Amino acid sequence: MKLLRVISTIDPRSGGPSEGARKIDAELLKLGHSIEVLTLDGPHEKFIAEYPTAVHALGPSSRGYRYNGRVVNWLKVNAHKYDAVIVNGIWQYHSFAVWRALSGIKAPYFVFSHGMLDPWFKYRYPIKHLKKWLYWPWAEYRVLRDANAVIFTCEEEKLLARKSFWLYKIKEAVTSYGTSTPPAGGEGFAAQFVVKYPELQGKRIVLFLGRIHEKKGCDLLLTSFAEVAKADERLHLVIAGPDKSGLGEHLRDIARRLGVDQRILWTGMLQGNEKWGAFHSAEVFCLPSHQENFGIAVAEALACGKPVLISNKVNIWREIENDNVGFIDDASIAGTTRNLRRWLSMRSDDYREMCVRARRSFDERFHIRGAAERLVEIITEAK
Incomplete structure (x- = not known):
């Protein structure tokens, strides 16, 4: 055809x-x-x-x-x-x-x-x-x-x-x-990513990857991260994506006001192996959108075996819930905070099992x- x-x-x-x-x-x-x-x-x-x-x-x-x-x-x-x-x-x-x-x-x-x-x-x-x-x-x-x-x-x-x-x-x-299936060599990409951004060495990384846009809920994520970051000094937030709307400076002001600006890395748009390095170096992917038709970055995170923390305004939330590959809550500060805390309270074995299910969900639903x-x-x- x-x-x-x-x-x-x-x-x-x-x-x-x-x-x-x-x-x-x-x-x-x-x-x-x-x-x-x-x-x-x-x-x-x-x-x-x-x-x-x-x-x-x-x-x-x-x-x-x-x-x-x-x-x-x-x-x-x-x-x-x-x-x-x-x-x-x-x-x-x-x-x-x-x-x-x-x-x-x-x-x-x-x-x-x-x-x-x-x-x-x-x-x-x-x-x-x-x-x-x-x-x-x-x-x-x-x-x-x-x-x-x-x-x-x-x-x-x-x-x-x-x-x-x-x-x-x-x-x-x-x-x-x-x-599509990410390229092989995820651990190597993760290592290269941390070499480029040495402040991430030894950190537990929460990743947001997408356009810096009002609908994505980045302000919710910043406020929620500031709240849960008190529990573990190793927590670090990576915000990766293009800022065509000019919202980034306002978000940086929020981070400074909340006192977590030193625990947030702003990378701009990531592509190729550097993008996959960000996914593989993260523990979880977070997308608290107010509206999201699908969320290709959610599928990319699953493809890398990473659990996802999303709002119930991401339209594939039912599939994520059915496959038990992340946590879903409201598109609000309270909902985003609950998602982060659910992840932080997981036992190591439960987290590893969720990572395995994440990759399986990608293979079966989102390839x-x-x-x-x-x-x-x-x-x-x-x-």
């Missing part, structure tokens, strides 16, 4: 959708399928050449909505070359452009919503939600209504998506999601190969 992925950006700094697309596309190639990418990025960006498949970069595009007048014409000329089009994300021009280009010729297309229909956004940003209502009926609603399927990465995301807009009529499909196979199945059944 020959597929075209349409996505606003494949910049790794943009978070889960671009990372998930990269991993799935690599697996699709292994399964014998052909896939190309259409993106609104500029053609000279470094990450374009690093993508595992052919990329058609039509940028630069205008900021915000990322309008790009070249996309519709490109699709009208080239869409017939592909068996199906896969759209990653909504609320930016690329999804509306696909609808404009393909609706007249009835070419099959499928949409990953990536949690962008979660009702949390409606309550957290009511003014922005009102603005979305102004173009929902004539834009995104039509994009989703006319898609051969709207694909959700877990059952929880599908159920939540039904609550954001009353004008809602789509064909639903659910697939697994996740990441990206299953997501790629299921995607092909959805496309085949719905066309």
